[in-house]
Structures are given as C-alpha cells and as structure tokens.
Amino acid sequence: MEHETHTAHVHHTAAPAATWAMAAQATLHCLTGCAIGEVLGMVVGTALGWGNLPTTLLAIVLAFFFGYSLTLRGVLRAGLGFRAALRVALAADTLSIAVMELVDNGVIVLWPDAMDATLSDVLFWASLAISLAVAFVVTVPVNKWMIGRGKGHAVVHRYHH
Template sequence: MLLHGLLTQLEHALAPVRHVMRPILSDPFVMGVWALTVLASVGILWWDIRERNRTLPSLMKGVWSLVVLYSGPFGLAVYWYSGRTQIANDSLWRRGFRSTAHCYSGCGAGEVLGFVLLGGLLALGSSLVTTAGTFALAYLFGYALTVGPLLQEGVGFGEAMLDALYSETPSITVMEVAAIGTDLLVAGQAHISDLLFWGALAFSLSVGFVFAYPVNATLVYFGVKEGMENPANMG
C-alpha cells in the first residue's frame, strides 16, 4: 500500500511532463523528422567507422550502432566525444560515456523487445506482466553483453556472471527504472499501432541513458567498472 501510494504521488507530480510530451511524441511531422534524423545519424556513424575507425572492435561497432539507432544525434554526439580513435585524451567522463553506451545497447534491446512483444504484439498494455517482463529482458540482454565477451576470453561462466552482477546491476537498474517508468508514464495505454507507442519508446530510451550516466561514471571512478578500452589506443 505504501509503495502504491508513493507511485501514485510520483505519477501525479510528473503529470505535466506527460501532458507536454504526448502531443509531441504523437505528432506525425515531429516523429517523421526524428526518423530521418536517426537515419542520417546512423549513416554518418557507419561512414566514420568505415573510413576512419575500422580498428574499433566489432563489439563496439555494434554498440555504437545501437546507441545511435536508439538516440539519433544524441547517440552520435556521445560516440564522437568518447568512442572514436581520434579523441585527444581519455578521461573519466569519456570512460563513463563508453560504459553507459555498452550497457545501453544491451538494455535498450531488451526494453524494445519487451514493450513490442509484451505490450504491443501480445496486447498486455501497461500490465505488471509487461513491466516485469521488460525489466527481465533488459537485465538478460545487459548481462549477456558483459558475460559473452568474458566467456570468449576464457573466463569461467560463474566468474563471468558474478562480474556482471556486481558491475552492471546498479547501472541496469537505474537505467530501466527511468526508461520503463518514462514509457509507462507517457504512453502506458498506447497500442502498438499508435505513433505515441513508438515515440514514447524512443524518448524513454534516451531518458534511461541520461539517468544511468552518473551511475556508470561513479562506478568507473571507484574501479568497479573499467569504462571500456580507450579507443585512441586502437588507432
């Protein structure tokens, strides 16, 4: 009862955000421009990787592709600042961005799959099943993106899972609470055929990134996470 009351108060406090964002995220012109901007951003990313940053590992090429696909020019700006081999010098802030991007790529895939499959195709709406299932998929994809590379390096499964649990759980939790909460707040009753469904999903992903960034930067600062290798060393 206490938790329900707190959630109700929070929803009421954030109601102005919902009233502002719903018309924007359901506007065909706005979303059309956004889609074209995302496509252009992905094109610029792939051109830059092919022409100037071929030495980036395949994993990070995939990570940055998903980040830009989720967040368009915002994701491209993060890549340009922290993910290219041409960065002048590395820093905590750049390492924090790379760490967040790595987490974001996997968790975002889980969130998209959860909302599209459970909330959209299975028409479960904003039910507890959709929320819990989306959280579970986000954790699954987020952990897999850490466990998989460790297994390829010869680390045992148990050790790899333990590493993923303590290094990724804080980031995934904050990212998905922010992202899933935003999606449910803005488009909790939207159907998969509604433009708002897709607009709110795209918006919520970027919100999750913003909230997770300070968590990842803090984890990198205290050595819990490495923040991914400095790409300048690969050039």
C-alpha cells in the same frame, strides 16, 4: 567439486580515472542490452494484448537478461569460466541496468497515454525511444561514479587484453 580455471589476463591496478567518455561508453554498452530487452518485452507484451504490469515486467526481465548477456559474452571471450564471468557481469551491470530500467520505465509510466499506446501508434515508439535516451543521460553519471571507484564497467575492463 569443479574448479574453474581461466586464461584471462587480469590487470590489478588502481581504479581508473573515470572520464565522461569512459562512462558514456559503459552506459552505451548497458543501453544496448537494455534497449534490446526493453523493446522486445514491450513489443511482445503489447502484441499479445497483455496488461501494463506483465508487459513492463517482461521488458525489465529481458533488459537484465540481454544486458548481462552482452557483458558475459565479452568476459567469456577473455577466457574466464562461466561462474566467474557471471559474477563479473552481475557486479559490473546490476546498478547500471537497474537505474536505466527505473528511469526508462518511469518516463513511460509518467508519459500521458504511453502505457495505452499500441504497436501502430507513433506514441508507442516515440515514448520508448525518448525514455531510453533519458535513461542514458541519467545513467552516465552513475557509471562515472562507479568506474571512478573501480566498480561497474571498470571490473569488466580488467579482463580486456
């Protein structure tokens, strides 16, 4: 049985004051990973001529993958072992990414003709960009609520020096 050790400095304090700036920063971090995965998934699925469902599923899976990966990178740098870092990333990002993906993909599904747009269509890129912007706006209050309760990105901040 392997025991994980880490050298990270964990600061156990009360839940931080959840400011809008802190929530926006956490959401921007989430948006970065989600956008990388979402855009990559939509581009790959569309370029390969996949249908809407497999393309959307690929985009969602990649959004979670890249979202978690960005958090993992930072927490691993703080000295946490992989398993513990993975638990932190899952706790910090799951709700934020889920809300972002639900809103992002919901906007695209509801946008007339967006699901049928191709890579050369302005509609493809515009609907994707606007859907991510809407998802950001909707997710900021979610992250503010989570940070105020010591959850979400508040968990990640405990490992920053």
